[in-house]
Amino acid sequence: MNQIAYIVRDLEARGVRLPKVRCSTPPEASTGISGNSASFRVVLPKDAVAERRERVARLWRKGQNSGDIATALNMPVRAVKSDVYQLQCAGELPLRRLDMAEVKARRASIVELCDRGLTAAEIAAELSISVAIVYRDAWILRKRGDLAPVCKAVKAGESCRKREDHSDILALVSAVAAEFQLSTTDILSKSRYQNVVVARQETCLRALDAGHSVSKIARALGRDHSSVLYGINAAEVRRRKAVAA
Missing domain, CATH: 1.10.1750.10 (DnaA protein, C-terminal DNA-binding domain)
Structure with a gap:
C-alpha cells in the first residue's frame, strides 16, 4: 500500500468526505487506490461545471481575457481556456469575441467618458469592462489621434483630454x-x-x-x-x- 492509500484511509476514518477521482488505470481492489503509475483527476458535478462555464461565458462576453477571468473566478487559466473552447464548440460563444461595430461603439464611449473627466476605474465601472481593456483601448485611441498622445490619464487615474488645438x-x-x-x-x-x-x-x-x-x-x-x-x-x-x- 502506497503513501496515498494511507492518507486516504486516514481521512476516511476521520469522516472526511473525499471527491470522486478518476484513474487512468483500474483501481486496486485491496486499497481502492491505483498504483504509482495512475493519475488522478477530481470530477466535479455537472451542475457545478455548467454554473462555472456560465460565469466564464458572461465575463468573456464583456471582453475580459483569460487571465482576468481566471483571477475573478479563482481558477487556472488553462481551465478558463478549456471552458471557452468547449462553449465555442457547443455554439454558446462566438468564435470571434466581439463584432467590430461593438468595439468601435465601446471606444467611442471611452472617448466620451474621458472628455467628461472620468478616471480609468470609473470608465471601467461605467461600461462594465475591466480596467485592462480601458488601458488597451486608450492606447489604441492615442495612437490613432483620437486622444492626445501625451495624455497619460488612463494609467495616472486622471481625466483624459482629446488632442489640443495648437x-x-x-x-x-x-x-x-x-x-x-x-x-x-x-x-x-x-x-x-x-x-x-x-x-x-x-x-x-x-x-x-x-x-x-x-x-x-x-x-x-x-x-x-x-x-x-x-x-x-x-x-x-x-x-x-x-x-x-
Whole structure:
C-alpha cells in the first residue's frame, strides 16, 4: 500500500468526505487506490461545471481575457481556456469575441467618458469592462489621434483630454521663423544651433504672452515643461537687456 492509500484511509476514518477521482488505470481492489503509475483527476458535478462555464461565458462576453477571468473566478487559466473552447464548440460563444461595430461603439464611449473627466476605474465601472481593456483601448485611441498622445490619464487615474488645438502656437512659430530667417521645421526640431535655440526661446515667450500655459507650449513644441521654462527665462533676460540698451 502506497503513501496515498494511507492518507486516504486516514481521512476516511476521520469522516472526511473525499471527491470522486478518476484513474487512468483500474483501481486496486485491496486499497481502492491505483498504483504509482495512475493519475488522478477530481470530477466535479455537472451542475457545478455548467454554473462555472456560465460565469466564464458572461465575463468573456464583456471582453475580459483569460487571465482576468481566471483571477475573478479563482481558477487556472488553462481551465478558463478549456471552458471557452468547449462553449465555442457547443455554439454558446462566438468564435470571434466581439463584432467590430461593438468595439468601435465601446471606444467611442471611452472617448466620451474621458472628455467628461472620468478616471480609468470609473470608465471601467461605467461600461462594465475591466480596467485592462480601458488601458488597451486608450492606447489604441492615442495612437490613432483620437486622444492626445501625451495624455497619460488612463494609467495616472486622471481625466483624459482629446488632442489640443495648437494652431495659435504654430502660427507664432511661423512668424518667429520668418523673423529669424528660419523654417518652422527648424524651430520644432531638436537642433541646438544658437540661432535656432534663440528663435525657439522667443517663441516660448511670445506664446506665454499670448496667454498659453507652459504645459500647452511644451506639448505644441514637443518639449518638456522644464525646457520651456528655461527658454522663457532666457528670452526674458535678452528682452530686458535689449530694453536697457
